[in-house]
Amino acid sequence: xxxxxxxxxxxxxxxxxxxxxxxxxxxxxxxxxxxxxxxxxxxxxxxxxxxxxxxxxxxxxxxxxxxxxxxxxxxxxxxxxxxxxxxxxxxxxxxxxxxxxxxxxxxxxxxxxxxxxx
Numbered sequence: 007x008x009x010x011x012x013x014x015x016x017x018x019x020x021x022x023x024x025x026x027x028x029x030x031x032x033x034x035x036x037x038x039x040x041x042x043x044x045x046x047x048x049x050x051x052x053x054x055x056x057x058x059x060x061x062x063x064x065x066x067x068x069x070x071x072x073x074x075x076x077x078x079x080x081x082x083x084x085x086x087x088x089x090x091x092x093x094x095x096x097x098x099x100x101x102x103x104x105x106x107x108x109x110x111x112x113x114x115x116x117x118x119x120x121x122x123x124x
Contacts (some may be wrong), residue, residue: 009075009076010075011035011075012058012072012073012074012075012124013074013075014057014058014059014072014073015056015057015059015070015073016058016070016071016072016073016124017059017065017070018061018062018064018067018068018069018116019063020063022047022061024035024083025060026047029049029060032053034052035049035050035051035053036049037060038112040095043055046060046061047059047060049113050095052060053098054071058073067116069116071118072118073106073119073120074117074119074120076119076121077121079097079105079107079120079121080097080107082107082119083096083097083107083119087109088114090111091109091112092109092110093109094109094110095108100122104120104122104123105121105122106119107119108109
């Protein structure tokens with residue numbers, strides 16, 4: 007994927023098994039947790055391009071959010087702040103070759119940014 011591509015959609019859920027059953031039946035998504043990320047089951051659409059994750063619902067995470075691939079999470083978060091957004095999560099490691107961060111745009115919409123390779 008390239009800078010600016012939406013890499014995936016995170017869906018907040020309270021019951022993973024219920025959500026897995028629901029989205030598998032509804033859309034035919036294949037849902038499984040990658041090794042080492044058992045608490046972050048990933049879904050893959052039949053086109054093998056679209057995907058995302060079923061993520062624990064929290065008080066500050068109640069609506070789905072898009073995650074966009076960027077060349078640099080640090081640069082993207084800095085630009086978001088310069089343009090009137092608010093950085094919610096600074097550049098944080100996911101693994102040895104992946105990083106993420108969160109920001110809110112000026113209207114309060116929360117989005118994630120992702121850098122790296124899986």
